[in-house]
Amino acid sequence: EDQVTQSPEALRLQEGESSSLNCSYTVSGLRGLFWYRQDPGKGPEFLFTLYSAGEEKEKERLKATLTKKESFLHITAPKPEDSATYLCAVQGRGGSQGNLIFGKGTKLSVKP
């Protein structure tokens, strides 16, 4: 069964304090791994897609990396506006193709 586990559940950082969020996954043939940002009461906002181990993508203060078993979302010098829940999801080749299997997210709080 496809599964996604995110850690930590919550992370509190001071402004400028860099850190990483972890996403561990098991999937029957990875089509893609996706990172989303979700603000309270809003829909998830697409950030990155990673397709193969070794791939990296960057956007402003965020950098996503992928290995065969996990993905990391590195946040460099975060600002208070980076506070949100970050969701990781995988899309596998088997079962219900197309749909995303989501982790429960990491709630990030950045204090000024």
Next chain:
Amino acid sequence: DSGVTQTPKHLITATGQRVTLRCSPRSGDLSVYWYQQSLDQGLQFLIHYYNGEERAKGNILERFSAQQFPDLHSELNLSSLELGDSALYFCASSRGAGGLFYNEQFFGPGTRLTVL
């Protein structure tokens, strides 16, 4: 703004009732996915339509049904509502059918359903 629209934003109803949630995908997207988000379960896949045809079902209850119309908008129908159906319901759209390409899903703002 993702380009995906959902109506209504909020819905308050009573147990046993039936409601319809509506979703319009981004221009050019042929796939619509429905997800349910509750505090304890996270985002759970319900159902996927591609160009009017059902492609996959997830953890969707028999009391729930959906369809995608020729103009590609989709509706999710929830009937015989129970207290436990209270949740945020999101639709997402993508250009592809769930194959190798164009799989990024863009989410709408959601409909918050409260069953009293």
